[in-house]
Structures are given as structure tokens and as C-alpha cells.
Amino acid sequence: MPPLKLTEVASGFELPLFVTSEPEDASRLYVVEQRGKIRLVNGGEVQSAPFLDIAADVYQTPGNDDERGLLGLAFHPDYAENGRFFVYFNTRSRTLVLREYRRSTSNPDQAAPQSQREFFSIPVLVGNHNGGMLAFGPDGMLYIGVGDGGGDSSNPDPNNNGQNISVKYAKILRIDVDRYPTPPDGNVTGGDPDVWDYGLRNPWRFTFDRCRGDLYIGDVGGRLFEEINIEPRGQGNKNYGWSVTEGSTCLKADEPPGCTSPTITAPVHSYDHNRGDGSVTGGYVYRGSTIPALRGKYLFGDFATDRIWMLTWKDSLIEPSSSLSQDLASESTIQGLASFGEDAAGELYVVSYGGSVFRIDPE
Numbered sequence: 001m002p003p004l005k006l007t008e009v010a011s012g013f014e015l016p017l018f019v020t021s022e023p024e025d026a027s028r029l030y031v032v033e034q035r036g037k038i039r040l041v042n043g044g045e046v047q048s049a050p051f052l053d054i055a056a057d058v059y060q061t062p063g064n065d066d067e068r069g070l071l072g073l074a075f076h077p078d079y080a081e082n083g084r085f086f087v088y089f090n091t092r093s094r095t096l097v098l099r100e101y102r103r104s105t106s107n108p109d110q111a112a113p114q115s116q117r118e119f120f121s122i123p124v125l126v127g128n129h130n131g132g133m134l135a136f137g138p139d140g141m142l143y144i145g146v147g148d149g150g151g152d153s154s155n156p157d158p159n160n161n162g163q164n165i166s167v168k169y170a171k172i173l174r175i176d177v178d179r180y181p182t183p184p185d186g187n188v189t190g191g192d193p194d195v196w197d198y199g200l201r202n203p204w205r206f207t208f209d210r211c212r213g214d215l216y217i218g219d220v221g222g223r224l225f226e227e228i229n230i231e232p233r234g235q236g237n238k239n240y241g242w243s244v245t246e247g248s249t250c251l252k253a254d255e256p257p258g259c260t261s262p263t264i265t266a267p268v269h270s271y272d273h274n275r276g277d278g279s280v281t282g283g284y285v286y287r288g289s290t291i292p293a294l295r296g297k298y299l300f301g302d303f304a305t306d307r308i309w310m311l312t313w314k315d316s317l318i319e320p321s322s323s324l325s326q327d328l329a330s331e332s333t334i335q336g337l338a339s340f341g342e343d344a345a346g347e348l349y350v351v352s353y354g355g356s357v358f359r360i361d362p363e
Helices: none
Strands: 004-010 016-022 025-033 037-042 070-075 084-090 095-103 111-123 134-136 142-146 171-175 195-198 205-208 215-219 225-231 269-272 280-285 298-302 308-314 317-323 337-342 348-352 356-362
Touching: 004 025, 016 070, 016 348, 016 356, 025 070, 037 070, 070 142, 084 134, 134 205, 142 205, 205 280, 205 337, 215 280, 215 298, 225 280, 225 298, 269 317, 280 337, 298 337
Parallel strands: 016 337, 070 134
Antiparallel strands: 004 356, 016 025, 025 037, 070 084, 084 095, 095 111, 134 142, 142 171, 171 195, 205 215, 215 225, 225 269, 280 298, 298 308, 308 317, 337 348, 348 356
16 A cells, blocks of 8 residues: 545635535536535635635534435436435434525526425434435435434434334435435335435434445444444445444343344454444445555544544455554544545545545645
């Protein structure tokens, strides 16, 4: 592996949570700010006018320790032709919504905020564990990560949403944006029609390997373990155990389906909180061209410590994780590892909650 570095590509953002590009244009980066704006970085320059400003609709975080706000963004695979994109956020009326907007027909650097469609709205139960990730899968469906509705470590999942397939909380949802609310074939049956996977505490960031199509989920833990869950392409309907299990530990032996049930899929990787780590930030499998030795490696990190690791998973076999923190100087450079990001060329980025976006480059 060659030496790596974090190259700052843009700064001056207010509580940034995510970065991505249009599906066919890596030169245009979009940065999601928690309080309700999406900022456009075009040719390395942050545009003065927001691409989208829905701050009037978005719950305004009182500080930098709240989990509510504008949390997710995904561009339609045919965005260049249809201008459609999707956001997921907390409203001021204590709901979580998935909403569609469109690019302005007169100015590609701005959205048309009046062109909106709401897919679903669910009540906010406590305020934390909202999930937030949106991503289109290789099947063309939109996947949405929703947390278990909130709580604290002394009372994990008080409403038992993790094992209840009839609710949207604690799930990866999957919808057809062209036929909604008609569910796509293959979702979990017998419950909420949008459910794809369940038993997740707070799937803050997940991704699809753009080469193989496998789904990587970073699930934020509670008292004990942070999890990386991986499922092969198209093999959904998984139960990842929460809140009966956390990592490999049994939390609720007397609750169905039971800790030893074969219906529970264990994480492929987990880590405990012994070194101060405590909030996993799921990342991406590198498929870019500038760092050939990194191809096929999955990068992920931790919000609490700004550490970054990589691991390799292929055909159900996993290589142990190794640290990139020292090489990238991530612990001294990043101020809250809020998210990773991927552009249209497969290059990877890191979002610092302190206000900057970095690209991972060869030294």
C-alpha cells in the first residue's frame, strides 16, 4: 500500500454530514449541511448560493451533538437526464420524511424547491437513532437507512422496533421511486412493505460496492460493539439481531427469536469501546483509479475518535482490519468523522463535522 494523505478539497461548511457527486460528473460535489442546505462545489469552488435550501422545513439542531436534521441525499441514476434527487430529513413537526426534488430547468447549479414529492413520513420517537443514508442499489431501487427510534444504553430499543417487521424503524428500506407505494419484488413479506433488512440499531452510513454490488452497512452500537454488516448482492431480508444481540453478545435471551436463532445474521466485523471508539461511520469499497493498491478495500471509521480502518471481504471471506489512521493523520486532521463519500469516478472523500471535506489521495 503506498503512503496516503487527506487532501482538503473544500471548507467553510456548517455541520456537514455527507458528500457525493452526480452519477456521471465527478467534478461537481454536493455537501449536505445538517441544518438544511446542500452546497455545490463546482471545479473546486464552493458556490455562494446553495444548490438546495430547505432550512425552513428542517429541524434546527441546537448544537453540534444532536442527531436530527438534513441527513441523506441520493441522485437518481439518470440524474443527467431527469434531474431527480432525494433527501431524508427531520422536519420541524417531529417527523422523518423521504422527499424528492428536481434540478432547476434554467440553472443546473440550483434545485427547484417547489418541485417536491413526499414518499413517506414517520413520527420521531425520541430524537436520536434516525439513520440517514440514501443510496440507489444495483437493482435501481432506492435504499433508506432508518434507526430504531432512539433511546439510551440502559434501555436498548425500548419499543422493540428492531425485531418488528411491521414498522419502518431499525431497518434498511427499499422502494421503487417510479412505482411507490407499490413495493418492489423481494422485500420482506408479512410486514411493512418497504422493509428490506431489519434488526439494525442505527445504520448511519451504508454503501453498495459499485463493482460487485454487495451491501456494506455500518451500524452504530450501544453499550458494547460497533458493527460492519455485509450482505452479498441481492441477498436481503436479513435480520441483523438488534436488540436481541449486539455484535456477538446476547442482550435479550428471552425475547424472540432468541440469541442463538439461525435467523440472525452476525456482523462480519465488530469492535468494542475499549479505546474510546464508540460510533462507527460506514464507508465505501474503493473502486477509483488513483490508488490501484486500494481497490477492493472497504474503508470505514469512527466518529468519536476520527480513526480510519480498512478491511477486505470477498465471497464470505474477510481479511482482518488494519488501521490507516496514522498514515492519513486522521485523528489530528478530522474534527468528527461524520461520513465518507464517493464521487462518480470512484474516488473517496472524508467529511469532517468541523466544516471541511477531504479527498483520500496517494502521498
